[in-house]
Amino acid sequence: MTAEDSAAAQAWQAMRSLVLDSNDKREAVSAALGMSFIRAKALRHLAPGPMSMSELAKSLATDASYTSIVVEDLAARGLVGRSVHPADRRVKIVTITATGLDAAQQAERIIGAPPPAFRAxxxxxxxxxxxxxxxxxxxxxxxxxxxxxxx
Amino acid sequence: MTAEDSAAAQAWQAMRSLVLDSNDKREAVSAALGMSFIRAKALRHLAPGPMSMSELAKSLATDASYTSIVVEDLAARGLVGRSVHPADRRVKIVTITATGLDAAQQAERIIGAPPPAFRAxxxxxxxxxxxxxxxxxxxxxxxxxxxxxxx
DNA sequence: GCGGTTATTTGTAGGCGTACGATTATTAGC
DNA sequence: GCTAATAATCGTACGCCTACAAATAACCGC
Incomplete structure (x- = not known):
């Protein structure tokens, strides 16, 4: 193990520790939004703009069938809407609602807030x-x- | 949002992206060791030295009953051994075996290897x-x- | 139009982990 | 000794997610 390897390994370990130890906000997001983390993640991914089911599934790295369940749940909560793609009626476009956007921003605030050490x-x-x-x-x-x- | 906030937020986001996007080795560890990630994590925590069941449960942040299941599985694989605490026969001490240590080190190698960008x-x-x-x-x-x- | 392909949904089976309650063995306090 | 507390285990139920298989509807090339 060379000195460069060691420095790289130490930096990597430090970075992992900063992100994963005591700064993992996933549980806090789930609790704050009252939904599983992947649902909140879906909202965050939909915030920039509408997406088809398959695009969302790819973006979340989840099974297409499970994505249907997640979106169905978000729709039932009034956080997203679904519409048919005008040019290809097989495709469904998922659009975040105003309420959904609020939730997504709340999640983003929790997740995106840098740990106190960063401000120091x-x-x-x-x-x-x-x-x-x-x-x-x-x-x-x-x-x-x-x-x-x-x- | 001040400029400092923005810089801190950007740095935090970048760090999160580096650790979580495409450098998450948990799946690789599970695949390489043929066990769930928490079992590999248990081995890594046991590598420095023996621990009681309750200490291990606390260190893994898992339920005591589930910790029993994990350790039972690791023992069945010959990766850990269990012995009774000499001073308190209620307590069981979990000790990693030589084979278990090999697995723990393999996991550590996979998880601890810095991403290629670090070496560049x-x-x-x-x-x-x-x-x-x-x-x-x-x-x-x-x-x-x-x-x-x-x- | 027909056949093959694609997008989405539904259904099923299962793994992983959490959360509790109950049980057993052992220790500690009175 | 009797009782309460503790360590570990067993049992059960559930939530979350993966992985497939199959069904349905709509598209595309011919």
Whole structure:
């Protein structure tokens, strides 16, 4: 194990610890919204705009059949609506409602709120951190974008 | 939303994305070891040394009764052994076997391996990143003193 | 129009984990 | 000794999610 390996492993472990230990807000989101986490996740994914069932299923990485159950439940709560795609009547378009958007934003507020430690970090160091994280993400995007540009 | 909030939120989102999107190795660990993730987690927690059932349950944040099921399964696989506490015969001490340690180390290798992007980062930047992450962790440790948990 | 394909839904079976209640063995307090 | 508390286990019921198989409706190429 070289020194670089060790530093990379330590950074990875630290990052995992920050995200997974005591900053996992999934339970809090479920409790606040009164629904399973994947339902809240569906709302968050639908917030930017409508999506077909299959697109939603892919985006949530869930089975198509289970996606139907989730959307049916969200529709029963009045958080999403379903309409038929005008050009392809097989496709159903799922659209978030105003109430649903409120719930999605509430979830986003809980999940997206950075841990207190982030706010305690000096502004300049925070900027450095953000730059490094963005660099990591762009490296990831480059290397995985080569092999798959999925339709 | 101030600029600091935004930077902190962006950094938090980026970090969450790095850890949770496409670098979640739990499924890989389950597949490699042929057991549910919580069983692998139990092995990793037992690797440093023996533990009583109740200690293990607390460390895994699982119900005591379910912990019995998990340990029974691990014992049936020969990955852990159970013995009675010499001073309190109610207590059972769970000890990892050599085979179990192999499995735990295999899991640790899979989970602890930093994503490729980390290795593509320049050595000096990696050191900077590690320093910032350690700073965040130490801030966390200072402010919320007694929560030591590892996923 | 016919046959094959696709999108969605329904149904079924099961794994994983949570939450409790009850049981047994053992220890500790009085 | 008797009683209460504790550690572990067993049992049961349930929620959440996966994985398939099958049914239905609508599309597409021919």
């Amino acid at each position: 970090l000096a502004e300049e160091r925070l900027a450095t951190l953000l730059g490094l994280l963005d660099e990591l993400l762009s490296i990831e995007a480059r290397s995985s974008g080569d092999s798959l540009e999925t339709a | 980062l320049a050595e000096e930047r990696l050191a900077t990143l590690l320093g910032l992450l350690d700073e965040l962790l130490s801030i966390e440790a200072r402010s919320s003193g007694d929560s030591l948990e590892t996923a």
